[in-house]
Amino acid sequence: MFQRVTFLPLAIVFAVSVLFAIYLWQIGPGGKDISTLPSAMIDKPVPEFDLAPIEGRKLGLKSGDLKSGLSLVNVWASWCPPCRVEHPFLMALAEKGVTIYGINYRDKPADALRFLRNLGDPYKRIGADTTGRVSIDWGIYGYPETFLVDQTGRIRYRHVGPISSEVIETVFNPLMDKISKK
Amino acid sequence: MTPEIGHYAVALALVFSIAQGAIPLWGAYKNNPLLMNFAVPTARFQFIFVLLAFVCLIISFVESDFSVALVAQNSHTLKPLIYKISGVWGNHEGSMLLWILILALFGLLVGEFGNNLPPSLRARVLSIQGLIGAGFIAFLLFTSNPFLRLDPSPLQGSGLNPLLQDPGLAFHPPFLYLGYVGFSMAFSFAIAALIEGRVDPAWARWVRPWTLVAWTSLTIGIALGSWWAYYELGWGGWWFWDPVENASFLPWLLGTALLHSALVLEKRDTLKSWTILLSILAFGASLLGTFLVRSGVLTSVHTFATDPERGVFLLLLFLIVLGGGLLLYAIRAQSLKVGGLFAPISREGALILNNLFLATSFAVVLLGTLYPLLLDAFDASKVSVGAPFFNATFVPLMVPLLIACPIGAKMAWKRGDLSGALSRLKAAFAASLVVIIFSMLLDENRSLLAAGSLGIAAWLMIGTTLDFLEKIGLPKRSAGEVFRRFVNLPRSAWGAATAHFALGVMVAGITVSSVWQVERIQIMRPGDKVEIGGYTVLFEGAGQVDGPNYTALQGSFSVFKGTDKLTVLLPEKRSYPAENSSTTEAAIHTNFYSDLYIVLGDADQKGGWATRIYFNPLVPWIWVGAILMAAGGALSLTDRRLRVGAPRRAVHPENSAIPEEH
Numbered sequence: 001m002f003q004r005v006t007f008l009p010l011a012i013v014f015a016v017s018v019l020f021a022i023y024l025w026q027i028g029p030g031g032k033d034i035s036t037l038p039s040a041m042i043d044k045p046v047p048e049f050d051l052a053p054i055e056g057r058k059l060g061l062k063s064g065d066l067k068s069g070l071s072l073v074n075v076w077a078s079w080c081p082p083c084r085v086e087h088p089f090l091m092a093l094a095e096k097g098v099t100i101y102g103i104n105y106r107d108k109p110a111d112a113l114r115f116l117r118n119l120g121d122p123y124k125r126i127g128a129d130t131t132g133r134v135s136i137d138w139g140i141y142g143y144p145e146t147f148l149v150d151q152t153g154r155i156r157y158r159h160v161g162p163i164s165s166e167v168i169e170t171v172f173n174p175l176m177d178k179i180s181k182k
Numbered sequence: 183m184t185p186e187i188g189h190y191a192v193a194l195a196l197v198f199s200i201a202q203g204a205i206p207l208w209g210a211y212k213n214n215p216l217l218m219n220f221a222v223p224t225a226r227f228q229f230i231f232v233l234l235a236f237v238c239l240i241i242s243f244v245e246s247d248f249s250v251a252l253v254a255q256n257s258h259t260l261k262p263l264i265y266k267i268s269g270v271w272g273n274h275e276g277s278m279l280l281w282i283l284i285l286a287l288f289g290l291l292v293g294e295f296g297n298n299l300p301p302s303l304r305a306r307v308l309s310i311q312g313l314i315g316a317g318f319i320a321f322l323l324f325t326s327n328p329f330l331r332l333d334p335s336p337l338q339g340s341g342l343n344p345l346l347q348d349p350g351l352a353f354h355p356p357f358l359y360l361g362y363v364g365f366s367m368a369f370s371f372a373i374a375a376l377i378e379g380r381v382d383p384a385w386a387r388w389v390r391p392w393t394l395v396a397w398t399s400l401t402i403g404i405a406l407g408s409w410w411a412y413y414e415l416g417w418g419g420w421w422f423w424d425p426v427e428n429a430s431f432l433p434w435l436l437g438t439a440l441l442h443s444a445l446v447l448e449k450r451d452t453l454k455s456w457t458i459l460l461s462i463l464a465f466g467a468s469l470l471g472t473f474l475v476r477s478g479v480l481t482s483v484h485t486f487a488t489d490p491e492r493g494v495f496l497l498l499l500f501l502i503v504l505g506g507g508l509l510l511y512a513i514r515a516q517s518l519k520v521g522g523l524f525a526p527i528s529r530e531g532a533l534i535l536n537n538l539f540l541a542t543s544f545a546v547v548l549l550g551t552l553y554p555l556l557l558d559a560f561d562a563s564k565v566s567v568g569a570p571f572f573n574a575t576f577v578p579l580m581v582p583l584l585i586a587c588p589i590g591a592k593m594a595w596k597r598g599d600l601s602g603a604l605s606r607l608k609a610a611f612a613a614s615l616v617v618i619i620f621s622m623l624l625d626e627n628r629s630l631l632a633a634g635s636l637g638i639a640a641w642l643m644i645g646t647t648l649d650f651l652e653k654i655g656l657p658k659r660s661a662g663e664v665f666r667r668f669v670n671l672p673r674s675a676w677g678a679a680t681a682h683f684a685l686g687v688m689v690a691g692i693t694v695s696s697v698w699q700v701e702r703i704q705i706m707r708p709g710d711k712v713e714i715g716g717y718t719v720l721f722e723g724a725g726q727v728d729g730p731n732y733t734a735l736q737g738s739f740s741v742f743k744g745t746d747k748l749t750v751l752l753p754e755k756r757s758y759p760a761e762n763s764s765t766t767e768a769a770i771h772t773n774f775y776s777d778l779y780i781v782l783g784d785a786d787q788k789g790g791w792a793t794r795i796y797f798n799p800l801v802p803w804i805w806v807g808a809i810l811m812a813a814g815g816a817l818s819l820t821d822r823r824l825r826v827g828a829p830r831r832a833v834h835p836e837n838s839a840i841p842e843e844h
Contacts, residue, residue: 009459009463009508013508016470019552019556020493020497020555023479024477024478026559078701079699118704132573133574140568
């Protein structure tokens with residue numbers, strides 16, 4: 001008699017191979033593009049969370065705050081160089097009246113405050129994700145990431161990496177127009 | 183002519199690998215010595231022809247023969263010689279040829295130095311190596327031929343990705359492949375043992391040097407890659423939990439587990455089925471990494487150009503090699519006899535604990551790496567798993583493993599004495615407590631996690647040192663006795679102590695550098711100063727410099743400690759016209775305790791320059807730890823028992839300490 005348990009590794013490898021085969025077939029010629037990173041969260045409500053403000057600031061961020069209107073949620077940290085790269089674009093968006101919320105990922109309060117003091121503060125509210133737990137719920141991959149959340153609190157778009165004027169022109173602006181017209 | 187010779191040599195190598203895979207296996211089955219001995223010359227010829235092909239490819243690169251498509255795509259006449267050569271493995275086809283060369287090299291070494299193996303075992307091991315070789319040579323020849331010609335040939339090549347034009351990266355792949363491919367030896371030995379239906383301490387001893395070579399090389403390879411990421415990507419980080427980094431880390435975790443479980447098998451003749459399974463899976467993890475990087479299922483800075491046809495071929499190879507091995511395991515594993523019994527509190531028990539944690543962390547990293555693919559395949563949505571997941575899952579798994587390490591090393595075989603072991607580690611425990619309290623007091627953030635990690639680092643370093651001192655008889659024995667023990671202590675004990683100590687060094691480096699890193703980002707004009715980590719950094723200015731195949735903006739920063747000028751750091755932003763891309767070259771001033779790390783950013787039109795200056799305390803310890811760890815592996819490799827003690831049953835059956843196999 002064979003012991004069943006010795007077949008377990010084989011079964012797992014077989015299952016993984018099937019997964020790869022499906023995947024290879026999907027990305028085959030004419031298949032789907034895997035170079036962009038949409039989120040599993042698209043069109044789903046934002047995860048439940050309630051974050052305290054960064055020490056020294058007044059307004060924290062919780063999921064309820066995201067239901068008051070169309071907004072961007074930007075996940076950033078003072079130690080993240082690309083966050084600095086995209087910061088002027090966030091400032092410009094804020095000046096045009098776009099509501100931007102921040103999730104400050106695993107940062108030291110003093111560093112985060114210095115960042116905002118030096119580079120400007122485009123955020124209406126910022127939640128301090130000191131443990132990184134909320135970022136896991138949002139499925140954060142790299143920093144920065146920016147989500148477009150509609151007035152019902154649903155995530156409509158996710159952008160990984162620093163935003164640029166090109167991304168704003170070709171993606172965010174058309175999408176925001178479309179959503180707010182409805 | 184040269185590329186055609188290379189192409190032909192690959193074809194010949196394929197023929198020899200098929201012969202090496204088939205004939206000795208049949209010979210071992212029929213117990214025909216003549217057919218079994220066929221393995222050695224075929225392994226030799228396979229190696230010679232793969233080497234010939236490799237040399238031909240190097241010549242094509244060095245000569246900048248742009249009629250060869252691969253050279254045209256990856257080289258350039260202006261590239262320095264070392265990067266012309268390293269460009270050979272800076273692409274999919276060439277690196278695959280290097281992969282095969284190393285595989286053939288291992289086959290050659292078993293053939294040349296495997297005289298102490300029973301002939302049937304050696305024949306079977308070489309056969310399995312030959313079959314793996316045949317699979318990958320066919321893959322190279324039919325989907326990834328590096329010798330394809332271009333007509334008409336371009337006048338100039340398009341160059342190598344500038345990120346790869348770097349000394350650290352030149353040697354990263356060869357070490358990595360020595361590690362990946364080195365695990366094929368443990369795999370082949372495991373399959374051969376399953377075919378023979380016999381796994382015993384002698385088997386474990388034969389496999390050990392090969393596993394050590396693979397593990398040591400992989401350690402160096404991963405460390406080189408992470409070092410490269412540290413100074414070349416210019417982000418001040420050194421590990422990003424990138425899927426491809428994980429792909430190299432997965433076999434390392436299993437290889438580490440294998441090194442430990444094979445010890446139990448060697449000393450106590452037990453844990454057979456598990457050790458065999460680990461031998462198969464460690465190479466399986468290497469194959470998985472090869473598949474992930476080369477099939478196009480992952481997108482990453484590391485991955486090669488995607489080609490679904492290659493992906494299908496590699497998936498088939500993965501399924502045949504790993505699936506075949508595991509099928510054999512499933513059928514034969516239960517026939518392996520259970521060996522010596524032991525109490526849960528014992529060296530065996532501790533090593534099993536080690537294996538449990540390593541295997542679990544393997545599963546966690548594997549899940550985190552494959553989960554996005556899983557979702558994507560079934561859901562058409564894409565999710566990614568990044569550092570937060572791995573930090574939340576991998577780190578907690580490492581904590582008990584690291585705490586248990588010095589205790590386990592103190593346990594006796596069969597039945598250990600936990601309270602005895604603990605009482606002999608009292609001093610280490612007290613020292614770690616002191617370290618924890620001190621770091622809590624000194625750290626303004628009062629981070630318990632950081633202080634605890636430092637405590638663990640101290641625990642590992644001091645506990646390992648205490649254990650080592652006790653082994654050589656300090657402080658109880660006389661000086662002469664201590665010296666005698668010091669000299670006679672097996673190299674494997676030296677190796678284990680070194681590697682465990684290195685782990686402590688590394689944990690300290692990782693903790694301190696990630697918690698107490700200081701960063702200053704600002705616009706600087708010539709003459710501006712920044713104070714950081716006790717240094718004063720003076721920005722002198724920036725100007726243009728020219729390299730062999732790039733132009734660069736170079737910043738000049740004088741570094742002072744107090745009023746003493748220590749050095750001038752010259753970070754660069756390079757731009758490579760041939761490849762139409764640019765790189766950041768961080769400038770680093772290092773002493774043993776910390777790095778001062780400067781990156782030059784963009785100019786702001788008003789005479790200022792964006793600069794990023796990091797003070798990275800204890801970061802050098804990460805690499806020192808990795809080097810020490812590899813040194814521990816190398817020390818263990820020189821252990822006498824691996825050379826002299828290996829049973830020579832086949833040659834001198836009457837002297838054998840191990841029972842007959844047939």
